Amino acid sequence: MQPTYSSSRILQPVRPWFIVITMLIALLLNFLPASTWPWMPDWVALLLIFWSIREPRHAGMGSGFILGLAMDVADSSLMGQHALAYVLAAYAATSLSRRILWFPLAQQALHVLPLMLAVQLVQFGVRAMPGAVLPGLGYFAGPFIGALVWFPLTFVLLLPQYQPVDRDANRPI
Amino acid sequence: MDHQPPPFFKRGPAPLARLTFYAALSLSLVFIDSRFQTLELFRQGVSVFTHPLQQAAHAPVEFLLNVGSYFSGITRFQAENANLKRAKLDDAETLLRMQQLEVENERLRKLLEVKSRQKAHGRVTQILYAARDPFSRRVIADKGQQDHIIAGQPVVDDAGVVGQVTRVFPFVSEITLITDKEQAVPVQVVRNGLRSVVFGLGNGQLELRFMPANADVQVGDLLVTSGLDGIFLPGFPVAKVVNIERDTSYSFARIYCVPIAGVENFGEVMVLDPRESIPLPPQLANDSAAVSAKSSTKPGVKKKRLVRE
Numbered sequence: 052m053q054p055t056y057s058s059s060r061i062l063q064p065v066r067p068w069f070i071v072i073t074m075l076i077a078l079l080l081n082f083l084p085a086s087t088w089p090w091m092p093d094w095v096a097l098l099l100i101f102w103s104i105r106e107p108r109h110a111g112m113g114s115g116f117i118l119g120l121a122m123d124v125a126d127s128s129l130m131g132q133h134a135l136a137y138v139l140a141a142y143a144a145t146s147l148s149r150r151i152l153w154f155p156l157a158q159q160a161l162h163v164l165p166l167m168l169a170v171q172l173v174q175f176g177v178r179a180m181p182g183a184v185l186p187g188l189g190y191f192a193g194p195f196i197g198a199l200v201w202f203p204l205t206f207v208l209l210l211p212q213y214q215p216v217d218r219d220a221n222r223p224i
Numbered sequence: 225m226d227h228q229p230p231p232f233f234k235r236g237p238a239p240l241a242r243l244t245f246y247a248a249l250s251l252s253l254v255f256i257d258s259r260f261q262t263l264e265l266f267r268q269g270v271s272v273f274t275h276p277l278q279q280a281a282h283a284p285v286e287f288l289l290n291v292g293s294y295f296s297g298i299t300r301f302q303a304e305n306a307n308l309k310r311a312k313l314d315d316a317e318t319l320l321r322m323q324q325l326e327v328e329n330e331r332l333r334k335l336l337e338v339k340s341r342q343k344a345h346g347r348v349t350q351i352l353y354a355a356r357d358p359f360s361r362r363v364i365a366d367k368g369q370q371d372h373i374i375a376g377q378p379v380v381d382d383a384g385v386v387g388q389v390t391r392v393f394p395f396v397s398e399i400t401l402i403t404d405k406e407q408a409v410p411v412q413v414v415r416n417g418l419r420s421v422v423f424g425l426g427n428g429q430l431e432l433r434f435m436p437a438n439a440d441v442q443v444g445d446l447l448v449t450s451g452l453d454g455i456f457l458p459g460f461p462v463a464k465v466v467n468i469e470r471d472t473s474y475s476f477a478r479i480y481c482v483p484i485a486g487v488e489n490f491g492e493v494m495v496l497d498p499r500e501s502i503p504l505p506p507q508l509a510n511d512s513a514a515v516s517a518k519s520s521t522k523p524g525v526k527k528k529r530l531v532r533e
Contacts, residue, residue, distance in 0.1 A: 082281035084353040128357040131253030183359040
């Protein structure tokens with residue numbers, strides 16, 4: 052069942068604490084000692100883009116900024132580097148959300164890929180100004196994995212919102 | 225009575241306004257952090273929240289690694305133990321004589337009235353993991369402010385210099401490796417005492433910069449800390465020269481080195497105590513004190529005095 056606007060299935064409203072918990076899990080995944088796997092996608096960026104597209108009123112630039120600061124401190128990168136990238140990605144995702152949700156999942160993933168690439172590019176741009184060099188093309192492999200993960204991610208994150216399939220005759224819709 | 229829109233239409237400021245606000249805020253953070261480095265306290269505050277999360281993320285990984293090493297067998301440890309014992313016996317002769325030499329050196333220095341060498345003391349720390357930032361070469365060690373680690377302390381392992389503590393958090397500290405692009409170590413060529421500064425290249429190698437094209441450096445030369453920076457004690461091995469490009473169209477030779485210490489392997493390292501500052505000779509100390517006293521008095525007061533005189 053395709054949970055897009057074209058599907059006939061109506062989702063239950065999202066619970067705000069579920070968004071918070073998934074964001075925390077994404078932070079935990081990002082905090083794994085993954086420096087040896089450059090292809091590991093940026094889970095926080097992925098989740099932020101997901102919730103900004105799905106629930107632009109619950110997640111957006113504010114949560115992106117706070118998560119970005121947490122990532123900056125944990126990564127010991129330049130302060131504000133992740134924050135800037137996440138804020139820009141959240142803005143793009145919220146403004147594109149009405150459009151993206153009309154597409155099937157594969158084309159949604161194609162929309163997410165440039166957003167994830169932008170997150171990496173903005174961070175590289177911020178670091179290149181004081182004179183850092185590109186750590187290798189593996190740096191840009193994460194977004195592609197992230198776009199592939201979009202399919203299972205959408206399925207898992209929307210699970211709590213599915214309504215039971217059996218129809219209740221007394222239910223209005 | 226004014227007619228407000230119903231609350232479900234209220235969405236706060238426009239998205240573009242919010243974007244401008246947050247982007248400006250993060251850009252100013254980037255600027256302040258890269259130019260003035262005055263956000264350390266803020267960083268420590270945020271780390272109070274992120275550090276428990278990081279530990280929670282590392283716990284299962286560490287558990288798996290520990291289980292792996294637990295089952296890797298006692299024979300490997302026995303072999304390692306035997307090897308270490310043999311290595312200790314091999315070194316014993318040199319070490320025993322070293323003590324005698326140190327004492328003799330001390331006595332001779334006293335005789336010559338040269339400033340005595342500071343002995344290296346430090347504490348052993350465990351490197352926990354490499355920082356995730358792909359643009360720099362930093363590692364996180366398991367001792368921080370609680371163990372009185374301060375920023376600037378040199379870090380060595382059993383073979384040579386590893387790096388320098390650059391940031392201290394309550395429970396962990398961040399070590400910048402000598403291969404980082406922004407790390408420089410003043411060194412000396414052992415063979416002829418030539419002094420220079422070695423810079424990290426960011427790819428695991430080091431470069432000896434600003435050496436003239438005809439400088440007396442050869443492949444295989446050992447570089448040790450010169451101690452001129454007042455941070456590293458002199459004499460710790462840093463790097464070995466592996467490749468020299470002498471191009472006469474440039475005024476400097478390009479000299480590539482590899483670190484001697486196991487900079488990229490994680491294990492135990494020694495964080496050395498900060499080096500004692502060398503006191504100035506009395507004459508110079510008096511002069512500098514007078515200068516600082518003069519500059520600290522307010523200009524208005526000074527003018528008044530001058531008028532009175």
